[in-house]
Amino acid sequence: MxxxxxxxxxxxxxxxxxxxxxxxxxxxxxxxxxxxxxxANYAKGLFLASGAKVPRTGGVILATAPSREAVxxxxxNDPFHQHGVAxxxxxxxxxxxxxxxxxxx
Numbered sequence: 001m002x003x004x005x006x007x008x009x010x011x012x013x014x015x016x017x018x019x020x021x022x023x024x025x026x027x028x029x030x031x032x033x034x035x036x037x038x039x040a041n042y043a044k045g046l047f048l049a050s051g052a053k054v055p056r057t058g059g060v061i062l063a064t065a066p067s068r069e070a071v072x073x074x075x076x077n078d079p080f081h082q083h084g085v086a087x088x089x090x091x092x093x094x095x096x097x098x099x100x101x102x103x104x105x
Contacts (some may be wrong), residue, residue, distance in 0.1 A: 007064045008045065013093040014071045016061040022085040033079035046074065058086060068092055 007013060020027055038061070041047040049062040065071045071090050080086035 007048075011064045011066050012068075013048075013095065014063045014065060014068065015091045015093050016063055016071065016075065017089040017091070018058040018060070018080065018086045019089070020056075020058045020085060021087050026083070027080070027085045030079045030083055030085060037078050041074065 038047060038050055041063075046065060047061055047063050050059060052059045063071055063074075065074065068090055072088075075081055075088055075090070078086075081088065
């Protein structure tokens with residue numbers, strides 16, 4: 001993605017779709033640790049947006065990384081993954097249109 005102020009050179013965009021696979025009584029105690037995981041990756045410039053799905057069946061993360069494998073490795077550090085409460089679908093995303101101020105491929 002050339003000249004996109006949100007995506008560093010040599011990196012791609014990824015949509016990470018989290019699907020809860022355990023009851024909320026197992027998920028809720030992990031929320032604070034999951035938020036720390038998110039904040040750490042925002043600080044590194046790897047996460048661009050995230051949030052819970054409505055209804056609350058999981059969440060979505062918009063990430064940037066050099067490869068799908070890098071994203072999958074990164075997600076291994078998520079407490080939701082470590083405790084087996086969520087399943088992840090990672091989709092590489094190559095935008096052909098974007099909002100004003102963002103350059104597309």
